[in-house]
Amino acid sequence: xxxxxxxxxxLVITRRYMALLGVAVIVIFAVAALAAPxxxxxxxxxxxxxGDALATPSLDLPLGADEMGRNMIARLxxxxxxxxxxxxxxxxxxxxAGLLIGGLCGYYDNRASFITMRAMDAIISFPRILLAIxxxxxxxxxMTSLTLAIAISSVPVFARLFRGPVLxxxxxxxxxxxxxxxxxxMRLLFRHVxxxxxxxxxxxxxxxxxxAVLIAxxxxxxxxxxxxPVPEWGAMIAQSRSHLMSTPHVVLxxxxxxxxxxxxxxxxxDGLRDFTDPKSTRISPGAAP
Amino acid sequence: MLDYAIYRIAVLVPTLLAVSLAVFLVLHLxxxxxxxxxxxxxxxxxxxxxxxxxxxxxQPLWRQYGTYLVRVAQGxxxxxxxSRRPVLDELVRRLPATIELAGFAMLLAVIVGVGLGVTAxxxxxxxxxxxxxxxxxxxxxxxxxxxxxLLMLLFAAKLQWLPPSGRGGWANLILPVTTLGLPxxxxxxRVARSTMLEVLSEDYIRTxxxxxxxxxxxxxxxxxxxxxxxxxxxxxxxxGRLLGGAVIVETIFSWPGLGRYMVDGIIxxxxxxxxxxxxxxxxxxxxxxxVVDLLYSVLDPRIARG
Numbered sequence: 001x002x003x004x005x006x007x008x009x010x011l012v013i014t015r016r017y018m019a020l021l022g023v024a025v026i027v028i029f030a031v032a033a034l035a036a037p038x039x040x041x042x043x044x045x046x047x048x049x050x051g052d053a054l055a056t057p058s059l060d061l062p063l064g065a066d067e068m069g070r071n072m073i074a075r076l077x078x079x080x081x082x083x084x085x086x087x088x089x090x091x092x093x094x095x096x097a098g099l100l101i102g103g104l105c106g107y108y109d110n111r112a113s114f115i116t117m118r119a120m121d122a123i124i125s126f127p128r129i130l131l132a133i134x135x136x137x138x139x140x141x142x143m144t145s146l147t148l149a150i151a152i153s154s155v156p157v158f159a160r161l162f163r164g165p166v167l168x169x170x171x172x173x174x175x176x177x178x179x180x181x182x183x184x185x186m187r188l189l190f191r192h193v194x195x196x197x198x199x200x201x202x203x204x205x206x207x208x209x210x211x212a213v214l215i216a217x218x219x220x221x222x223x224x225x226x227x228x229p230v231p232e233w234g235a236m237i238a239q240s241r242s243h244l245m246s247t248p249h250v251v252l253x254x255x256x257x258x259x260x261x262x263x264x265x266x267x268x269x270d271g272l273r274d275f276t277d278p279k280s281t282r283i284s285p286g287a288a289p
Numbered sequence: 290m291l292d293y294a295i296y297r298i299a300v301l302v303p304t305l306l307a308v309s310l311a312v313f314l315v316l317h318l319x320x321x322x323x324x325x326x327x328x329x330x331x332x333x334x335x336x337x338x339x340x341x342x343x344x345x346x347x348q349p350l351w352r353q354y355g356t357y358l359v360r361v362a363q364g365x366x367x368x369x370x371x372s373r374r375p376v377l378d379e380l381v382r383r384l385p386a387t388i389e390l391a392g393f394a395m396l397l398a399v400i401v402g403v404g405l406g407v408t409a410x411x412x413x414x415x416x417x418x419x420x421x422x423x424x425x426x427x428x429x430x431x432x433x434x435x436x437x438x439l440l441m442l443l444f445a446a447k448l449q450w451l452p453p454s455g456r457g458g459w460a461n462l463i464l465p466v467t468t469l470g471l472p473x474x475x476x477x478x479r480v481a482r483s484t485m486l487e488v489l490s491e492d493y494i495r496t497x498x499x500x501x502x503x504x505x506x507x508x509x510x511x512x513x514x515x516x517x518x519x520x521x522x523x524x525x526x527x528x529g530r531l532l533g534g535a536v537i538v539e540t541i542f543s544w545p546g547l548g549r550y551m552v553d554g555i556i557x558x559x560x561x562x563x564x565x566x567x568x569x570x571x572x573x574x575x576x577x578x579x580v581v582d583l584l585y586s587v588l589d590p591r592i593a594r595g
Binding site: 125127128136222223263270 | 530551560
């Protein structure tokens with residue numbers, strides 16, 4: 001938390017105004033997602049009211065209504081909750097698992113870790129969206145299987161990212177010094193090695209969130225995510241797409257929300273990387289699904 | 290080099306076996322009775338029993354896997370529960386459409402993406418660089434299905450320049466290929482820019498400049514060749530991802546390819562189709578990665594030796 005102000009200051013000094021805007025957008029979406037039940041109750045977001053079908057924006061319905069007459073702004077806010085919940089939980093779980101696998105495989109550099117890392121390589125070469133589709137076929141569509149599918153397909157990314165730094169950190173002087181003072185393996189790994197890759201965790205976490213939001217919405221668009229009436233941006237676009245030509249707002253509103261959230265997460269991720277490693281010229285390949 | 294190639298091809302066998310086992314298990318991990326799933330919701334008990342026997346579903350799992358392997362090795366991927374057509378025939382019939390879509394999208398991504406990335410790296414932090422950066426930030430952040438619908442709205446519905454969907458002539462290709470390619474244009478532009486910036490700061494580039502070579506010759510002949518190595522590795526990874534993206538793009542544009550076939554299979558719970566598609570995709574991806582790795586070892590002989 002205490003690192004947020006220096007980060008914002010860094011963005012101002014280096015004139016990364018787009019990233020600053022991204023921080024604002026993420027905050028707005030996060031607040032909306034958390035406060036969704038206070039802003040609009042669940043029935044407002046899901047009640048079918050055919051009298052208002054495809055209503056254009058007005059005072060009562062600031063973003064109009066979809067083809068079932070449901071309040072778009074309420075669905076958008078609840079959709080933010082769905083997207084951020086799925087992305088947050090899946091990236092959080094994958095991060096922990098990846099940290100554990102990558103950390104242990106880097107720390108104990110033996111045959112078992114070699115085999116584990118080859119398995120990670122094999123999973124990573126398979127497109128994530130197909131891996132997720134395979135898992136969802138087994139588990140049946142829904143929010144839980146969507147979250148699980150994204151989490152499992154993200155683990156190898158984190159495991160590979162964390163193994164290298166752990167491998168090089170474990171032979172550094174401060175770790176050796178601690179070992180000579182009698183610290184055990186677990187204490188070395190968790191107290192001395194892992195805190196030193198915290199910045200990597202934050203940067204990759206932000207990029208992975210963007211990726212998770214994109215993949216989750218893509219799978220929901222295909223009908224493999226949360227089932228109706230749960231509001232989800234990708235599913236909203238899929239359900240309303242036949243009205244794109246006549247009343248574009250039913251597709252544009254969730255689409256723009258999705259784009260803004262992913263763009264903001266990517267911009268903040270880039271900003272964070274430059275903040276934590278100013279020398280780096282590397283740019284992440286990006287979050288294309 | 291030859292040793293490396295032989296090693297890589299030898300590793301293929303266990304990899305393909307592992308993939309086939311994973312794909313085989315998918316069908317059997319799905320909750321419910323596969324025979325009942327195949328028969329449909331309102332089938333008679335006798336029909337279900339018949340199907341169970343017909344597909345060998347009453348055999349132990351390891352024996353079913355054995356028969357499955359033998360069948361797959363003979364090119365039999367089973368038949369669709371719905372249409373009763375062999376899955377392989379359908380895959381072969383639809384393959385050209387997906388290759389056309391993915392191939393042109395990859396070509397577009399490499400040519401435009403690398404071009405933009407190299408251009409951006411020549412004058413870092415100039416307005417050109419920043420404009421290209423903004424375009425690529427857009428490209429990696431816009432969801433493909435939303436982009437596809439937007440392009441369709443603009444070019445097919447409003448301007449009526451291009452057909453909205455289906456496969457046919459060149460005009461039908463433009464929207465789907467652009468939709469599928471744009472995120473990868475952005476990705477290649479970002480990677481090309483950052484690797485070029487690294488390469489351009491190397492000593493041999495300074496040497497090339499010092500001996501009086503023109504800027505263009507330095508960039509294209511000396512720098513890009515060296516920057517090509519990390520880009521070639523990416524080709525393998527992104528080919529797989531592109532196939533994943535094709536699943537969505539084919540759905541939007543009613544493109545009669547493999548991706549749509551698989552999505553239809555999932556929605557109709559036609560597990561033979563899903564299984565066949567995933568096995569096919571996995572094999573294709575493994576093959577492309579093998580070719581890329583071999584290509585890579587030609588470009589950079591240190592790989593094969595290490």
